[in-house]
Amino acid sequence: MGSQLQDDPLDDFEARAIKLDGVEKRVYVCGTGPAVIVMTEMPGISPHVARFARWVCDAGFSVYMPSLFGRDGVVPSAEEGAAVFRHACMSAEFRALAGNGSSPVTQWLRALARLAHKECGGPGVGAIGMCFTGNFALSMMLEPAMLAPVLSQPSLPLDDPASVESPPDELAAVRARLDKDDLTVMGFRFEGDKFCQAARFAAYEKALGERFIGRVLPDSAAKKDGLPPFFAEHVPTPHSVVTVHLRDEAGSPTLAARDEILGFFERRLKT
Numbered sequence: 001m002g003s004q005l006q007d008d009p010l011d012d013f014e015a016r017a018i019k020l021d022g023v024e025k026r027v028y029v030c031g032t033g034p035a036v037i038v039m040t041e042m043p044g045i046s047p048h049v050a051r052f053a054r055w056v057c058d059a060g061f062s063v064y065m066p067s068l069f070g071r072d073g074v075v076p077s078a079e080e081g082a083a084v085f086r087h088a089c090m091s092a093e094f095r096a097l098a099g100n101g102s103s104p105v106t107q108w109l110r111a112l113a114r115l116a117h118k119e120c121g122g123p124g125v126g127a128i129g130m131c132f133t134g135n136f137a138l139s140m141m142l143e144p145a146m147l148a149p150v151l152s153q154p155s156l157p158l159d160d161p162a163s164v165e166s167p168p169d170e171l172a173a174v175r176a177r178l179d180k181d182d183l184t185v186m187g188f189r190f191e192g193d194k195f196c197q198a199a200r201f202a203a204y205e206k207a208l209g210e211r212f213i214g215r216v217l218p219d220s221a222a223k224k225d226g227l228p229p230f231f232a233e234h235v236p237t238p239h240s241v242v243t244v245h246l247r248d249e250a251g252s253p254t255l256a257a258r259d260e261i262l263g264f265f266e267r268r269l270k271t
Contacts, residue, residue, distance in 0.1 A: 004244075005228060008047040008073040012054075013065070020111035026072070027112070028065040031057030034122035034269035036148075037064050037113060037140070041131035041240055042088070043081035043230050044070015048243035049130070052258070059262045061269070062120045064112060068093075068105065068133065081230030088132060089158070096132075098160035101167045102139045109136055110143035117145035124148070126265040130243065131155045131195070135165040138185060141174045148268035150261050151187040151204075152241050155195040162199035164207065171207040178211040185212050186264055188257055190238035190245070192219040215260070217241060221253035 013028035028045070030053065038053045040046070045067060053063045069091075070076065070084045089096045093105040113125045124147035129136040134154025140146045156165040166174065178184065187204060189196045201214045222238030222245040231244050238245050242261065246254040 004047040004051060005075055005226065006047065007075055008050050010045070010050060010073045013050075013063075018066075018112065018115065020108055020115065023108055025108070026067040028053070028067070028072070029063065030054070031060070031062045033060045033062055033120065034265075035064055035113075035116035035120040035125045036061045036265055036269070037066070037109065037116065037125065037127040037137075039066065039109070039127065039129045039133035039136055040068060040070070041133065041153075041243060042069075043076055043084040044068075044074065045072045046070075046075060046228065046243070047073065048228070048240070048246075052242050055258065056262065056265070059266070061126070061265060062116070064116045066109070066112060075228050076230060078229040078233035081228075082234060085132075085234075094132070094156075095165070096156055096158050098157035098163050100157070102165055102170055103136065103156075106136050106139035110140050110146075113140055113143045113145050122269055123271060124269060126150070126269055128152055128242075128261065129154065131240065134196070138164075138166055138174060139170060141177055141183075141185075142170070147181075147183060148265050149185045150264065151185065153189050153193055153196040153239055154187065154200065158195075161197040162203055164200060164203050166207075175208055175211065178208065183211070183268075186261065187212060187214045188217070188241045188261075189214075190217050190219055190222055190241065192237050193239050194237045195235075195239060215257060217253050217257060221247065223247045223254070
């Protein structure tokens with residue numbers, strides 16, 4: 001699988017140009033079985049994100065990994081990563097600040113979930129968002145095919161740690177869907193994460209009640225050395241639960257979190 005600190009050619013994925021609602025994006029696809037949408041964290045589809053996608057494939061799922069920002073497969077410099085972050089914050093596709101509502105790209109992602117379900121079959125589709133895309137998996141619950149949403153360190157809105165990206169009407173609609181279909185949302189964060197604080201999980205719990213299952217990992221569980229340049233310079237606290245800060249060793253809480261996510265997809269999508 002190679003080092004996550006070297007560029008990843010992603011050549012074991014099929015790179016597809018998928019046009020939905022008049023918008024075309026590159027989507028990396030691998031595996032067989034029910035579909036899981038893997039949405040990248042900042043600053044793009046890194047080797048760490050690709051490693052997680054391969055774990056999902058190996059668990060018996062078809063992964064659809066859309067290119068949403070950054071250069072695919074690249075380990076960017078700290079400067080390039082920061083530039084990707086700034087560009088996404090200004091993009092019309094994303095709404096990074098409080099009060100702006102859900103990011104418009106979630107409409108496209110719902111359409112991708114519909115397509116993936118049609119192509120792969122099964123009872124429905126799973127999705128995981130990370131960091132900048134963390135809440136997208138929740139917004140996608142307005143698509144009936146979506147059954148298994150995972151929010152890993154959801155970081156939007158950037159300017160209000162005690163709120164969530166979804167506006168009140170969307171949260172109410174998602175809660176109604178979760179209740180009607182007896183579904184749950186899983187959330188993961190590190191205890192000391194600067195970008196996804198305890199107040200955000202409290203907001204999810206208030207909005208979704210027992211339908212939100214939050215997991216908080218101790219900071220001591222995070223990988224601390226050998227981090228990519230963007231994270232080493234711009235991410236001062238443990239943050240990326242299943243990618244950069246995952247310790248890939250037996251008994252680690254981060255590996256247990258990964259396995260819990262894979263088990264969640266298994267229960268929801270392979271029944």
